[in-house]
Amino acid sequence: MKYCKKCKHLHNDNEELCTACKKPLYEITDENTPVYLISAGGFELQRIKTTLEDSAIPCDSIPQKHTTSAEAVTGYDISYRDIVVPYAAYEKAYDVCVGIGAIKEGEEEILEDDGVPVNSDTKTATEEFEEMSGTKRTTVRVISAILLILIFAAVIYGTDFITGFIKGLFS
Template identity: 80%
Template sequence: MKYCKKCKHLHNDSEELCTACKKPLYEITDENTPVYIMSAGGFELQRVKTALEDSKIPCDSIPQKYTTSAKAVTGYDSSYQDIMVPYAAYEKAYDVCVGIGAIKDGNEEIIDDTANDSEYNAETEEFEQMDSKKRMFVRIVSAIFLIIIFALVIYGTDFITGFIKGLFS
């Protein structure tokens, strides 16, 4: 197996450049080399790390570059972090992550659990296809209503301002 020293992703032996960061790949010589398993944030990060630690797999998380967190304000860290495990424990860690549903079989990550709850079902939801005349009519009516709403807000504000001025004159 080859890995990228910069982003720690694993690659096949036939590859020469990292697909994530385009850096040269190197052979893994040490079984304790940290390698990337997945990215997660918030509760999912804690859930994955706990599952790995319960399975006696050492792991560490590294904040992703250019991500921000609101931990100082909210007390909750919402930034995504890369989870690293030793190369020797990669297969076991992968199996644990698949077992808890953090990684789908086939190396596709599940980042947000709410995305699975609201999957789009094409069979139950149908959209009406609008012809070009109907679409143009809807756009014109929408623009007219928007102009009317703006006019009402402006005239209403002017009326209230004039009324308040009249009280103090």
């Protein structure tokens, strides 16, 4: 098995350059070589790291170079980080991530809280969303606002009518 020393991604033996960063690949000689498992951020990062640690798999998170952190503004780190594990524990770590739903079987994709993969090009079987043009989106928003106002008016006038009817019974 080969890996990239820069980004820590694993590759097949027949590959010569990393597909992620185009750097030369090297043979793994040490079982403790850190290799890339998955990228995650925020709560998902903590969930994956805690699960790996509970499974006795050592792991570390490395900040991604191309992302910026909002830690200075928000007070906590929400940036995405790469989770790396020792090469010897990679298979077990991969299986653990599949078990908790962080990786879909056969793909290395991080899942959102609702179970939908990030950067997914495929639509889920349960929901399909239609891309709307700006005009259609604006029209839907205006109609929704008008309907909400009509519902509030109906509730207010209905309550006023019922209150007047009840007052009329006692007068």
